[in-house]
Amino acid sequence: MIAETGLAALWIAAAFALLQTLMGFAALGGEGRPLIRAVRPVAVVQALMTATAFAALLLVFWHTDLSVKLVADDSATTLPTIYRIAGAWGNHEGSMLLWVTILALAGAAVALFERRLPERTLAATIGTQGLIALGFFAFLLFSSNPFARLDVPAAEGNGFNPLLQDPGLAFHPPTLYVGYVGLSVAFSFAVGALLTRDIGATFAKAMRPWVLGAWIFLTVGITAGSYWAYYELGWGGWWFWDPTENASLMPWLAATALLHSVTVLATRDGLRAWTVMLAVVAFSMSMVGTFLVRSGILTSVHAFALDPKRGAFILVLLALYIGGALALFAARVATVAEGNRFDPVSREGALVVNNLLLSAILGVVLIGTLYPLGVEAMTGEKLSVGAPYFNTAAGPLALLLVAVMAAGPVMRWRRDELAVVGRRIMVPTAIAVLALVAALLFAPGLHVLLLLGLTLAAGTAAASVAPLWKRNLRRTPLFTWGMVVAHLGVAVSLAGMASESAFTRETLVAARPGETVHVGPYAVRFAAIDPAAGQNFTAVRATLIATRGNADPLTLQPEQRTFDNPPQQTSESAIATRLDGQLYTVVGEQVPGGRWQLRLWWKPFVTLIWAGGALIALGGLLSLLGRILPRRGVKVEQHGYTRAY
Amino acid sequence: MKTVRLLLWLPLIAFLIVLGLVSSGLIKPHSTTIQSQMIGRPLPAFTLPSGRAGEAPLTSTGFADDKPRLVNIFASWCVPCLAEAPELMVLKREGIRIEGIAIRDRTEDLAAFLQRNGDPYERIGRDDTGAVQIALGSSGVPESFVVDGKGIIRAQHIGEIRPEDMAGLIAAVQGAR
Amino acid sequence: MRASPLLIAALIAVPAVLRADPVMAPDPLSYTQLADPAQEARAQALMQTIRCVVCQGQSIADSDADLAASMRAIVREKTAAGETPDAIRAWMVARYGRWVNYRPAVEPVTWPLWGAPLALIGIGALLARRVLKRRGRA
Numbered sequence: 001m002i003a004e005t006g007l008a009a010l011w012i013a014a015a016f017a018l019l020q021t022l023m024g025f026a027a028l029g030g031e032g033r034p035l036i037r038a039v040r041p042v043a044v045v046q047a048l049m050t051a052t053a054f055a056a057l058l059l060v061f062w063h064t065d066l067s068v069k070l071v072a073d074d075s076a077t078t079l080p081t082i083y084r085i086a087g088a089w090g091n092h093e094g095s096m097l098l099w100v101t102i103l104a105l106a107g108a109a110v111a112l113f114e115r116r117l118p119e120r121t122l123a124a125t126i127g128t129q130g131l132i133a134l135g136f137f138a139f140l141l142f143s144s145n146p147f148a149r150l151d152v153p154a155a156e157g158n159g160f161n162p163l164l165q166d167p168g169l170a171f172h173p174p175t176l177y178v179g180y181v182g183l184s185v186a187f188s189f190a191v192g193a194l195l196t197r198d199i200g201a202t203f204a205k206a207m208r209p210w211v212l213g214a215w216i217f218l219t220v221g222i223t224a225g226s227y228w229a230y231y232e233l234g235w236g237g238w239w240f241w242d243p244t245e246n247a248s249l250m251p252w253l254a255a256t257a258l259l260h261s262v263t264v265l266a267t268r269d270g271l272r273a274w275t276v277m278l279a280v281v282a283f284s285m286s287m288v289g290t291f292l293v294r295s296g297i298l299t300s301v302h303a304f305a306l307d308p309k310r311g312a313f314i315l316v317l318l319a320l321y322i323g324g325a326l327a328l329f330a331a332r333v334a335t336v337a338e339g340n341r342f343d344p345v346s347r348e349g350a351l352v353v354n355n356l357l358l359s360a361i362l363g364v365v366l367i368g369t370l371y372p373l374g375v376e377a378m379t380g381e382k383l384s385v386g387a388p389y390f391n392t393a394a395g396p397l398a399l400l401l402v403a404v405m406a407a408g409p410v411m412r413w414r415r416d417e418l419a420v421v422g423r424r425i426m427v428p429t430a431i432a433v434l435a436l437v438a439a440l441l442f443a444p445g446l447h448v449l450l451l452l453g454l455t456l457a458a459g460t461a462a463a464s465v466a467p468l469w470k471r472n473l474r475r476t477p478l479f480t481w482g483m484v485v486a487h488l489g490v491a492v493s494l495a496g497m498a499s500e501s502a503f504t505r506e507t508l509v510a511a512r513p514g515e516t517v518h519v520g521p522y523a524v525r526f527a528a529i530d531p532a533a534g535q536n537f538t539a540v541r542a543t544l545i546a547t548r549g550n551a552d553p554l555t556l557q558p559e560q561r562t563f564d565n566p567p568q569q570t571s572e573s574a575i576a577t578r579l580d581g582q583l584y585t586v587v588g589e590q591v592p593g594g595r596w597q598l599r600l601w602w603k604p605f606v607t608l609i610w611a612g613g614a615l616i617a618l619g620g621l622l623s624l625l626g627r628i629l630p631r632r633g634v635k636v637e638q639h640g641y642t643r644a645y
Numbered sequence: 646m647k648t649v650r651l652l653l654w655l656p657l658i659a660f661l662i663v664l665g666l667v668s669s670g671l672i673k674p675h676s677t678t679i680q681s682q683m684i685g686r687p688l689p690a691f692t693l694p695s696g697r698a699g700e701a702p703l704t705s706t707g708f709a710d711d712k713p714r715l716v717n718i719f720a721s722w723c724v725p726c727l728a729e730a731p732e733l734m735v736l737k738r739e740g741i742r743i744e745g746i747a748i749r750d751r752t753e754d755l756a757a758f759l760q761r762n763g764d765p766y767e768r769i770g771r772d773d774t775g776a777v778q779i780a781l782g783s784s785g786v787p788e789s790f791v792v793d794g795k796g797i798i799r800a801q802h803i804g805e806i807r808p809e810d811m812a813g814l815i816a817a818v819q820g821a822r
Numbered sequence: 823m824r825a826s827p828l829l830i831a832a833l834i835a836v837p838a839v840l841r842a843d844p845v846m847a848p849d850p851l852s853y854t855q856l857a858d859p860a861q862e863a864r865a866q867a868l869m870q871t872i873r874c875v876v877c878q879g880q881s882i883a884d885s886d887a888d889l890a891a892s893m894r895a896i897v898r899e900k901t902a903a904g905e906t907p908d909a910i911r912a913w914m915v916a917r918y919g920r921w922v923n924y925r926p927a928v929e930p931v932t933w934p935l936w937g938a939p940l941a942l943i944g945i946g947a948l949l950a951r952r953v954l955k956r957r958g959r960a
Contacts, residue, residue: 242879273653299879300879330657343954360942364942370666370667381919382679382919383919384873384921386925387870387871387924388871397939508853591850679875681917720844750844776896779896780917784875
């Protein structure tokens with residue numbers, strides 16, 4: 001009954017999406033006023049229906065209704081409750097429904113809360129949102145129905161991938177999707193504005209909070225995903241340049257560029273074409289990512305196993321949406337009056353360089369991800385493009401970007417002097433040089449990219465707080481605080497990445513209980529190995545006692561878990577976090593001689609990577625609040641032209 | 646400006662190229678098996694202890710004796726190897742010489758497996774570390790290589806040998822003089 | 823409570839049967855480091871860039887698969903014997919093709935790949951010229 005209600009709600013939502021699309025675009029015709037007013041509630045009802053369908057799916061999973069094919073395929077009654085519910089989006093159909101639900105809710109949010117946009121453009125925006133929803137509703141209803149029933153209910157479910165049975169599953173996909181799919185709003189804004197030829201400062205100011213909102217969630221989602229992979233997969237890696245990871249990084253890069261570009265459009269009415277292009281590209285990257293992960297054309301641990309027919313369906317949707325938007329862009333943008341041009345040495349100039357570098361990195365990641373596909377299509381040969389390529393190709397660009405990020409925020413709008421800018425960043429530069437000298441002295445032989453990373457991290461961290469120098473901190477606008485915190489977060493994250501890559505120590509050994517091994521500053525005694533069990537697994541648990549100098553000993557208990565539904569072994573790492581790094585321990589299989597494989601790492605300052613990510617998101621939140629909360633006191637925008645910040 | 650107009654269409658053109666590439670990836674479903682690159686090259690040098698008690702080791706030098714063979718990589722713990730065992734017996738009856746390389750198998754497990762499923766092998770080598778498997782460019786069990794009379798690898802069959810593969814394999818071995 | 827080796831052996835044996843995996847232990851060099859830290863560092867760096875042929879996108883350093891373990895043992899063995907990382911990489915590619923190499927070589931089939939970053943910077947610079955005006959000109 002619940003499943004049928006869900007399916008019915010989905011059909012009704014699709015019908016409303018159709019209505020929303022037709023009304024939204026009809027409103028462009030000029031006779032639009034009543035239509036414009038009516039399209040808002042239609043969008044809200046569509047969202048409510050979609051949310052109902054999603055709630056039905058959650059209920060069906062919570063009760064483990066084994067007559068629903070999806071539940072029988074991907075869940076089991078023996079699962080802990082949290083994974084019974086979160087498992088609803090741990091599979092293709094369920095996560096696709098989550099995707100569409102967020103799309104609908106984002107459209108409803110625009111319909112309910114957007115007040116600054118001119119009405120015709122808003123109607124076109126809501127119509128575009130409905131059009132996107134329509135395509136994906138069709139995909140769900142005709143080829144990925146989450147509510148399909150089995151003729152004979154299964155006796156027990158096939159179980160759920162043990163690697164996904166982790167709190168990360170409850171958090172990472174929904175957060176990521178809000179970011180990913182939230183960028184659809186920017187896309188719809190851009191298409192709406194292209195249709196009404198209304199691209200200017202008002203448009204930018206209206207779009208900015210939506211971009212910020214989606215970007216914050218995307219940042220959190222990616223950071224959380226990275227940490228989840230780090231502690232779950234058992235070998236201490238935090239980024240693998242896996243196609244699915246790249247699929248989430250590409251929208252983030254585009255959204256970051258968009259975020260900066262939209263500010264230029266809002267305050268200086270420049271970079272019109274860039275801003276619209278980036279808004280289209282960001283969500284296009286989201287859709288391309290959705291396709292890559294679900295089509296089966298790229299090998300990845302993350303990918304859903306799918307048949308090519310479903311991939312073909314999404315590809316057609318992509319061709320229509322992205323192709324249509326890009327064609328509209330090419331046809332319309334030239335007729336839009338050009339915005340202001342800027343001096344090369346100015347904040348706008350720095351932001352243009354920022355845009356270009358981010359777009360170049362995006363291009364590199366896209367080409368690297370798709371290259372194996374291209375080569376196989378044209379020559380039939382298989383080749384791999386992995387971390388070595390991405391680090392070498394995108395690394396220097398990213399470092400250059402961080403360097404620009406140090407100077408940009410202290411530059412004036414419209415026009416500035418190089419010498420004056422140089423003076424403002426003298427202290428950060430000095431700090432960077434000190435860091436370089438320290439690194440060369442205490443850690444000789446580092447790879448040049450890591451050396452630059454550490455140096456730039458130190459300098460940029462100092463530079464990011466420079467805009468606060470000599471200011472009345474209580475009267476500094478919230479969005480300036482946001483900029484400072486976000487840029488600081490980038491520097492912190494970079495410091496973590498460089499430190500982990502440069503200074504990690506690994507010990508790999510086969511040890512007997514009672515033996516002591518060393519890793520980094522720690523002496524680790526292998527105290528015991530015992531059996532253990534959980535709700536749906538049995539395990540072998542090692543007890544390790546780690547001591548360092550005079551500090552209290554730490555106890556770590558890594559496990560090797562064995563599940564039987566589905567039959568799989570996973571490794572649960574045990575991690576101890578200190579102020580200056582993490583001790584990461586893994587127990588492997590038994591080997592002859594009563595020995596056990598142990599892998600131990602000492603990773604200095606690795607937590608900075610995710611702390612930095614959290615700071616970046618926090619900075620975004622401060623900026624968002626700074627833009628949408630009513631501002632007290634003096635309007636800072638007017639000072640923006642002559643002051644540096 | 647003409648260049649500006651052209652530049653504006655660049656993203657769309659780039660997208661269409663990507664679309665084309667990706668579509669071809671969908672149409673030809675991409676195979677997940679990795680082919681060995683050793684085809685056409687001589688068998689790598691190896692000496693493996695025998696899988697049967699008391700027998701001489703299996704060495705690569707014994708392959709250049711003008712007699713083509715099938716080298717079958719298998720193991721007693723491998724489920725598809727069980728499925729292909731009858732086909733291997735048929736091949737033996739057809740006069741095809743089969744040499745076996747057992748991956749990470751104990752002699753007793755191997756003996757039990759051959760007892761249960763028949764022994765089509767002339768000689769068996771035990772590859773306890775997987776080194777020879779890798780030297781051949783094999784990526785799993787079961788796999789079979791056609792080796793000609795000069796010790797050159799001529800073909801690779803990935804996966805278990807099924808009835809429909811028999812004719813082709815027999816022809817390959819007999820043709821590989 | 824110290825568990826009996828028998829119980830632990832039972833816990834290990836059962837899943838091995840379920841998995842249809844070998845009972846025999848992997849080569850020690852697949853799970854122990856080389857004695858010389860410099861050699862181990864070279865071997866480790868190389869292992870991070872060799873792709874596991876039976877996994878869905880992992881290097882042999884990160885994989886739990888038996889074949890990956892065998893490949894790790896081979897990498898360490900060859901490194902200890904004095905072979906350079908490039909030679910070992912070439913040996914692997916000679917057996918499995920370019921697919922096993924995570925670091926694409928610079929050769930005609932990958933010129934577009936390695937040229938892409940430069941091309942993108944070039945296009946970017948051209949686009950920037952349109953938006954940035956020169957000093958002195960109105």
